[in-house]
Amino acid sequence: MIFLEIIISSKTNQPIYEQITSQIKAKVMSGELKQGDPIPSMRSLAKSLHISVITVQRAYEDLQRDGFVETTVGRGSFISTGGTEFYQEERQRQAEEHLMQATEIARSSGISLEKLIELLTMFYEENE
Amino acid sequence: MEALEIKNVTKKYNNFTLDNVSFSVPQGSIMGLIGENGAGKSTLIKAVLDLVNKDSGEVDIYGKKHDRKAKEIREDVGVVFDSLHYHENLNPSQISQISALTYKNWDEKAFTNYLSAFKLNEKSKIKTMSKGMKMKLGIAIALSHKAKLLILDEPTAGLDPVARDELLDIFLDFMQDETHSILISSHITTDLEKVADYITFIHEGKVLLSKPKDELLYDYRIVRCGESDFVELKEEEGAVWRKHDYQYEVLLPTGKMLESKYTSCEMERPTIDEIMLMYIKGERS
Numbered sequence: 420m421i422f423l424e425i426i427i428s429s430k431t432n433q434p435i436y437e438q439i440t441s442q443i444k445a446k447v448m449s450g451e452l453k454q455g456d457p458i459p460s461m462r463s464l465a466k467s468l469h470i471s472v473i474t475v476q477r478a479y480e481d482l483q484r485d486g487f488v489e490t491t492v493g494r495g496s497f498i499s500t501g502g503t504e505f506y507q508e509e510r511q512r513q514a515e516e517h518l519m520q521a522t523e524i525a526r527s528s529g530i531s532l533e534k535l536i537e538l539l540t541m542f543y544e545e546n547e
Numbered sequence: 548m549e550a551l552e553i554k555n556v557t558k559k560y561n562n563f564t565l566d567n568v569s570f571s572v573p574q575g576s577i578m579g580l581i582g583e584n585g586a587g588k589s590t591l592i593k594a595v596l597d598l599v600n601k602d603s604g605e606v607d608i609y610g611k612k613h614d615r616k617a618k619e620i621r622e623d624v625g626v627v628f629d630s631l632h633y634h635e636n637l638n639p640s641q642i643s644q645i646s647a648l649t650y651k652n653w654d655e656k657a658f659t660n661y662l663s664a665f666k667l668n669e670k671s672k673i674k675t676m677s678k679g680m681k682m683k684l685g686i687a688i689a690l691s692h693k694a695k696l697l698i699l700d701e702p703t704a705g706l707d708p709v710a711r712d713e714l715l716d717i718f719l720d721f722m723q724d725e726t727h728s729i730l731i732s733s734h735i736t737t738d739l740e741k742v743a744d745y746i747t748f749i750h751e752g753k754v755l756l757s758k759p760k761d762e763l764l765y766d767y768r769i770v771r772c773g774e775s776d777f778v779e780l781k782e783e784e785g786a787v788w789r790k791h792d793y794q795y796e797v798l799l800p801t802g803k804m805l806e807s808k809y810t811s812c813e814m815e816r817p818t819i820d821e822i823m824l825m826y827i828k829g830e831r832s
Contacts, residue, residue, distance in 0.1 A: 429741075432816070434765045465742075466719035469712075472576065473744040474761055 423458060427468050435470055439478035440485075444506060447487055447498060456498040458488065548610060550574045550696050550728035556594050556604030563752060565590050568604070570747045570757040572696075575725040577718065579743035579760070580732040581823060587752040588732040592700050595730075596626060608696060622652050625689025629701040631681050635674035639667060639684060643691075650692035661687035665717075679710035686717055697721065699731045703738050711735070715742055736819040740764070748823060755826050763822055768802020768814040771795070776812050787829040798825040 425442050427435055446452040458464075461479055465472045479496060482488035486502025518539075525535050551572040558565040565587045572578040582588050593599045595606050597614060606613045608620050633642055639662055647653045662669055665683040673681065682702055689697055697718075703711045719742060721727055733739055739746065740760070747757040756763075770780060777795040781788055785800040798817060799805055806814050817825070 434761070436761070462723050462725070466716075466723065469715055469719065469741050471742055471744045471760060472722065473759055477761065 423452075425464075425468065427470065436474050436478040436481065439464075439475065440481050440487075443478075443482055443498075444485070444487055444502075447500060447503060448506065452498045454498060454500045458496050458498060460495055548574050549607070550576075550609060550726075551578075551595070551730060552607040553591075553595060554605045554607070556591070556606065557602045558590060558594050558599060559602050560590075563587070563590070565594060566752045568749065568752075568754050570754055572728050572730050572745070574609075574728055575722070576744040577722065577729040577731065577742055578745045578747060579736075579739035580730060580747050580749065581734065581736055581739065581819065582732075582749040583823070583827060584734065586749050588749060589700055590752075591749065592698060592730075592732060595698065596624070622650060622692060623695045625686075625692065625694030625697045627682070627685040627689050627697070627699045627702055629704055631673060631685050633673060636672055638670050638672050639687075640669040642684075642688065646688060646692065652693040654691050654693060657693075658687060658691035661690055678705050679707070679713075682706065682710070682714065683717070686714070690721065695724075695727050697727075697729045697731075699729065701732055701734070703733055703735050711738055714738075718742060736823065740819050746819065748826065750827060760819075763819065764816060766800070766803045767817050767822060768799045768805070769817040769821055769825070770797045770799065770802070770809070770812045770814050772797065772812050776809065780809070780812075781832065787825050787831050789825065789829045796825070796829075798822065798829065 423446075425439060427438055429435070431438070433441075443452065443458070459467070461472055461475045465475045468475075479488055479490065483490060486499055486505065488496050489499040490496045521535065524530075525532075549571040553571065554569050556565065556568045563585075568587075568591055570578075580588050580591070590599070594601050594604075595613075597606070609623060611617060611620055613620050633645075637645075639658075643653075643655055643658050646658075647655060659669070665680075665687055667676075667680055667684055667687070673684070676684065686697075686699075686702075703714060706714070715738060718729055718731075722729065731739070731743070743760050745758065746760045746763055748755045770776070771794050772780065773794065777788065777797065780786060780795075780797045780799065783799055783801065783805060786797055788795055788797040798821075799814075802814055
């Protein structure tokens with residue numbers, strides 16, 4: 420079994436099942452997890468994270484619905500990359516929305532396109 | 548299948564009534580039973596175990612009716628109370644000998660393994676053990692007769708955080724088998740907040756709610772607000788509130804759906820403790 424890093428915080432506002440789904444999705448998107456990689460059973464993940472089985476079950480069901488995980492009875496759960504394309508589109512649409520907002524603000528207050536591109540480039544590279 | 552099904556259980560005492568209690572614990576899950584001291588948690592557990600005579604109602608364990616005649620069901624149930632019901636001068640190895648006579652499924656080897664896993668000495672008398680060690684011994688006994696349903700009354704009360712964390716590990720280990728289930732009563736809700744799948748809340752002998760824990764933690768909201776918001780919020784379904792000197796506190800079971808309706812209010816996710824407090828101290832329409 421590959422070493423899977425999942426970091427759960429009970430202090431953040433994000434529900435625990437969302438913390439699990441978003442971290443697994445991020446790992447699939449980045450290529451760290453690949454098609455067919457096994458992931459822990461619901462019960463063993465619940466045990467090691469000290470959380471309830473139902474919480475993990477909800478996370479796995481969401482991941483399955485979004486095409487990131489496949490579960491075969493008797494064999495366990497595996498990573499699926501079936502959902503990545505849809506997820507990518509979804510994320511791009513979100514980015515577009517924010518950029519549109521930024522463009523509107525810039526246009527209405529006289530910030531130039533060059534300045535905007537400069538800022539965007541800076542932000543993008545800063546977080547890389 | 549339900550591991551435990553409690554149907555309309557009523558037990559009347561002079562000054563207390565366990566009133567028509569019903570809820571069930573699905574197989575493979577941990578049910579946390581919460582309520583203030585004297586709410587009826589221990590009475591209910593005694594009624595489930597048939598240690599007190601019920602006035603009415605029925606208790607089914609793994610689909611079988613549990614009563615005086617149902618001795619074989621008791622093999623499936625492991626019980627841990629907040630104190631050990633063995634003589635203080637006995638040691639674990641003597642308890643093993645006694646248990647071998649009491650339980651058909653007593654597994655001496657498993658018991659020895661649990662003792663070493665829990666770092667308990669076979670030859671130390673119970674009276675020399677700390678509260679945490681006694682609790683672990685009680686659990687070792689329950690697990691060694693191959694119980695599928697563990698019933699624990701206040702197991703974490705009086706234990707330090709390290710011992711409580713170890714207990715959670717033991718419970719979750721037990722839960723690796725999907726047919727296993729746990730009913731655990733506690734007023735230390737932080738432990739249950741971590742591992743319980745369902746929460747049943749009893750108050751003055753009645754079940755106030757019995758729900759998946761995540762629904763309580765993620766769908767309920769608590770709002771602190773002034774008079775003008777309060778007038779509207781109290782009309783929402785299931786709202787419970789408390790009036791303080793400078794603010795109102797409102798608990799909303801459907802709070803998650805209401806966030807877009809009340810954008811001016813700060814909606815927070817409640818803890819199990821806050822929910823319990825609001826239901827006990829709060830007012831309702």
